Amino acid sequence: MVAIMNEALQLEVGQRVLEVGAGSGWHAATIAEIIAPLDTPRSEWGHVYTVEIVKALADNAKKNLMIAGYADRVTIINADGSKGYDEKAPYDRILVTAAAPDVPNPLIDQLKPDGIMLIPVGSVSLFQSLIRVTKSADGKIRQENLGGVAFVPLTGEYGQRF
Template sequence: MRKDTPKHQGLRNQLVEVLREKGVNNEAVLTAISKVPRHLYMDSSFEQYAYRDQAFPIRANQTISQPYTVAVQSDLLGVSEGDKVLEIGTGSGYQAAVLCEMGVKVFTVERQKELFDHTSVLLQQLGYKPTAKFGDGYKGMPTFAPFDGIVVTAAAPEIPKALLAQLKVGGRLVIPVGAVDAVQTMYCITRKSEKQFSRAVHGDFRFVPMLSDKE
């Protein structure tokens, strides 16, 4: 197991300052990012770049998200300690770890078996204990619904109705929507009542595609 050193902590502190300069001011999110050893979620060949504000390749042709993207999505969720959050796309495990550090109860779904097997073990080794499931993110985790927040870490062509149904009233769905071969628009959708939802747009991002059981 690779180590987390004082040098890594110093690099994390520098990353937090970069995120502040980019407009991230949620202290709970920034504190969580300062604690999560991002280099341990990446291939060792990329370790020297781990605290740059960039996305990098990981297993199964996926990516570890740019820290700014993780910070924005975590902030938009608007959750507090003890809330339940569903993550669609466990990926490297980095986003799940940040949410765990924020004190929320994390439920996470991963479609890629190779990633699921690796990341489930890694998160446990690093002391994080989300409820992890191998399966189709479009279906969510109805057994554990409703959720205070749902975050989707891959590009969806449309907003999955199953995920909207699993939101608590007052809860938020944070999801990048758009064509896979272009930039996507980040939506934050709030459930106002059983049948009413409001949506807000929060800029353009670029994600890998969200996979279903058909792919």
């Protein structure tokens, strides 16, 4: 899934990326390798902001990323990422790593023109559709279905209702 999403995100050096759901921190690290590679001057680096609602996971991801050498390229925030992370918006790319009932409006608002968002949308039952949301330069929103996926549920204000 990480391989598929990283291909579909069209990542470039220097991009500002929002990840909703840090999990272990691994996906964020693979993105940091593309948008802030060590063989590029630090002034050209992009940054990954990853929001994790479960405190214990956020702490664990932070530790993992520090040990693996990504502390200055990835920032972990322990908060409700279903609302995005307005403090560092707008973002070139947004990826959501949990299944949402719909595309949350705050995430659309926090996407830059020419931005791309990947988000699994569907019910809490096993399968969802991976949706690619693109915002054109003049702000028009387009959604395409990239196929069936299986993610854990998104929680928080714009998450699943149980």
